[in-house]
Amino acid sequence: MIDLRGVSKTVTSGTEPLTILHPLTLEIPRGQFVAIVGPSGSGKSTLLGLIAGLDSPSAGSVLIDGVDITRLGEDALAKLRGEKIGFVFQFFHLIPSLTAHENVAVPMEIAGVRDAGARARALLEEVGLTERGHHYPSQLSGGEQQRVALARALANDPPIVLADEPTGNLDSTNGRHIMDLLRNIHRTRGATLVLVTHDAGLAAEADARIVLRDGRVVEHAAAQVTR
């Protein structure tokens, strides 16, 4: 379960403090599919980053399965991410010096999984890239790169998958393909899926919908949100 308690984020813009996420308390039950929507700059990606422990909040705490991750050091956070969270970025963020297969295998190798290679091949097969495993990111199309990123996010079979506008940088065909894969993952693996998107249609498919504007939750449906 994901539990956010009074979480806010303030950064310094020039010399002025700028609050990009106002205090927010939120619970996302295990196995739920939550969509976070809102215009650009509303704090969607920041919220997702805070859930993933990629960023630390200015105030409040983030609990993943009861563990307050804001109290963890960098390395413990990295370990937790490796075990529990899969992250898909809008800009893929594959490691350019590694092949598709290696990019998928890396999280498993970090976690010390023995058959990382075989499992990476299986995951690539799952996203339909069996033949592209030996290609480098620069040799893949945007859609293919995002599918590799998705396979990487699933590498350690995480209970939580966070996706930051995964279709935002893709054409509609590839976008649909990625969403099909994400839906499938949610359905078949029972993973909690938190999806940041601009697409109202996609958001409508979620179990719960959180709408952000100027760093505040302005609307929610189904999910239990407290302002």
Next chain:
Amino acid sequence: MRFVLRMALRETRASWRRLLFFFICIAVGVAAIVTLRSVIQSVRGAFANEARTLISADVLVSTIRDWVPATREMIERRLSEAGVTERTDTLETPTMVRPTDASRLVVRMVELRAVGPEFPLYGTVGLETGTYAHSLLEHQGVLVKPELLTALSVKVGDQITIGKAVFTIRGVITSEPGRRVGDFSLGPGVLIDFADMPATGLLGFGSRLRRVMLIRIPEERVAPLVEQLRRDLKDEFVNVRSFRATDDEIGKDFDRAENYLSLVGLVIVILGGIAVSSVTRVFVLQKMRSIAVLKCVGAGSRQIISVYLLQVLTLGLAGSLLGVVMAIGAVAAIPIALRDSAPLLKDVAYGVTWSAGAQGIGVGVLVSLLFSVVPLLQIRFVKPSLLLRDEAVRTGRDMTRIAAAIAVAAALVALTAWQAASLRVGLVVCAGFCGLAIALQLTGQALVRAIAPLSNSRSFPLRHAVLHLSRPGSQTRVVLLAVGLGAFFIVGVRSLQASLLEEFSIQSNPGAPDMFLMDIQRGQADPLREFLRDPAHGAGAFQLIPVLRARITGISGREIQLDSFEDVRARGSLAREYTVTYRDHLEANERIVAGTFWDGPSAEPEISVEQGIHDRFQINVGDVVRFDMLGRIVSAKVTSIREVDFRDARNGGFMFVFRPGTLEQSPQTFIAPLKGPETIEARARMQHDLVLAFPNVSVIDFREILKTVRDVMSKVTLAISVVGGLVLLSGALILIGAVAMTKFQRVYEAAVFKTLGANTRTIARMLLLEYGVLGLLAGLVGSLGAVGLTWGVSHFALDIPWRLFAGEHVGGVAATGLLVAAIGVLSSLDVLRHKPLATLRAE
């Protein structure tokens, strides 16, 4: 661990091309270390096996005076008590030789050695043809070094005159026991029979004869005998040494040579290390997103740092192994290079030794690791949130990095101390290198700042070329340091050479003496004056200066007693044997700084003391100095202190000058500085006639010495220029590496410029100007450093006036500019070739 290993391999696979040149730089340094150490170790091994041959005896007793009968008797007694199995006497002296055929107008100074039938006790005299036997020398036979045949245009079977005697050349020496390779010599070696020595007339008073007794004795008795003789002879001017002492001395010389020379390689490796440090910093900057991704998928900072450290280790090891391979090639080429040199050097079995190889690899890997640790610590501050929004990586004070930098500095001092086998040398070299690097860096920065206004130039390519030099991560500083250091070595050494040659050049003062006659006996003084005054011989101005040998045994009122040889040793140079003279005038290069100079003869002994001796040993006006002049004790009062300009000491730079009136009747010889004839032929004829008329007189021709000095200096300059060349090569490699490292940025910029309308020629001009300016700056850094070096060395070490050789500096700066421009443009050809659309799409 498996992740670290795999990632390191993958990262190495992806980036080895970009990092290659930096590690070739490490390879060059490692190759220098391994080659120098291996060669010296190989030669040392050969010398150690030949220790006895080197002095041709187990024990050697020598003196530069006549044997005192009582001393000789005592030595004989000790030798017979010790059970000496074999012994022989030799005589050594520099002297003049000429072809006996009077029509050949050549003479040559040689190092004559007269030996008995037992010589050599160890080893053998190597001859070009046939084998050595003493019978070759008997009845006025002579064996000569090949250089003499060339110098005198004579051949085996011809006759040469040594002193007053005629000798027949019976063979050509290729190696001679007891003459050390690299020993200073006044001329080629010549071997005659001991029995023929009296016939030469060179045993007379005043000759610079060294009498040597070679002794063979069972090994276990060497040390006691040497100890006993030293005890017995402590009050005599007799030197006793064993082959072991020679072995130890040579061992120490080799150790010193090996350790100090390999510092040259270490400096190159460290230069590579600085480049590795700089490139690692850029590498981390370029890898920030990948590092953030790794952190995002679960990797900790320590794991990621380990990945890159392992990568550096792999490349450092590969570079070091390449260095060893290069060293194997270089060492294999040495026997070919030494084809014509001394047999001992030629016959050494050269090969890369295990210890040299291991040291080279150790140094290469350690330097790579040490220099990459601090920049890699930056990885700790790369946050995975970087993937969500662009944010600067934290900089500022970081105690871990400061502590790591201090630990690295200490490790480098330890590494240098290990290589030099001395902590003091390690500290001095590190401090010196640091100081030099900082000075060159500051100069570089000042120059970059000085040209900053050019970034407002109307010329588009020039404006951007200058801007590029101060772009973040542009590697300008490291290229300036590395290339500047190379230029510094080369320009500095060439300027010093030019400065020294100018100082030695006698052409700058056409009237000054350029020939020097020695060992003129008292009876020869007047005939020699006649000879030199004879216009047929073409000699110019000359003077005959009486010289006597004297040793200080005490100074009145100062409680200094220098009566024993032990005291002499303890007192150092004050009690060495001095050559003194007497005269009633000051020379042009002398000035009185205290007291008054006499104006006529006096029966009371008086002396004038040179200022340096006065300063060092506190001998003042009014002191009485006691001299031992070949047994006669003379106590002379100091009446003046003289400043002597030793740069113009061709009329004699005497430490002690006596007032006329007391030494005229003492045993003495004369020396004569003179202005020799102008042409080479006339000089040869005069020397020839002189040696014919005065066989015992030695002639030193300053012009020949100048030639020798030039020769020696060009060899030294060549050696140091090779070092400078290697440093410059490292600089070039670092430059190529820097270009490769930042090429993606160039390609992108060029694509943008092309899109905005710049043509290939404009971009080529930008590159040419950027690297040309960078090269000129590096050349200027080197040149300014060289000005500092030559000034410092001229002022403090050589005590000669500092001169600026504009040609060397302008040439150095221009050559560096051209070299860097050429390398920079050639390694950036890709930037010109890329199509803009493909590049922009890839971004």
